[in-house]
Amino acid sequence: MTEANIRLECLRPALRWQQPTGEEIREVLRIAGFTGGAAAKALGLGTMGDRTVRRWIGEETAIPYAEWALLCDFAGLGTIWKDT
Template sequence: MSHPNIRLECLRPAESWSQPTGEEVREVLRLAGFTGGAAAKRLGLGAKGDRTVRRWIGEDSHIPYAAWALLCDFAGLGQIWKN
């Protein structure tokens, strides 16, 4: 499944995946209905996980593929790790 605010290359299996922008991370969170804190809890990021999510949105650090793939699934964009 695709979305107009998320590039198709961000919705691919890991071997052909492109890193999403901060705005794309923000959009996936919005589609999933998550705040940064809620996303951190669902991803098991620990006590300071909301800070990690903010760093992804701010493009201060890259989101790991596994976290991105789970967020895409929570957002209804499908299981992007499958072909």
């Protein structure tokens, strides 16, 4: 894990990406300064978006790569969709 407790495999372009755990999602939200509701608004998830974020954190539903990549960018972890 990185010092932010996020595995490097979760910070890669989509073809080599591994799904983050609920704890890793929670950590990215913390770093970004987002509540679940704020993350939902930033991602344009709609009126029930905070529930969607809770499902990602609870590992009931897998977070889509695009939303994860945007959250990582909001958290200052870089543009993980680009090979660097």
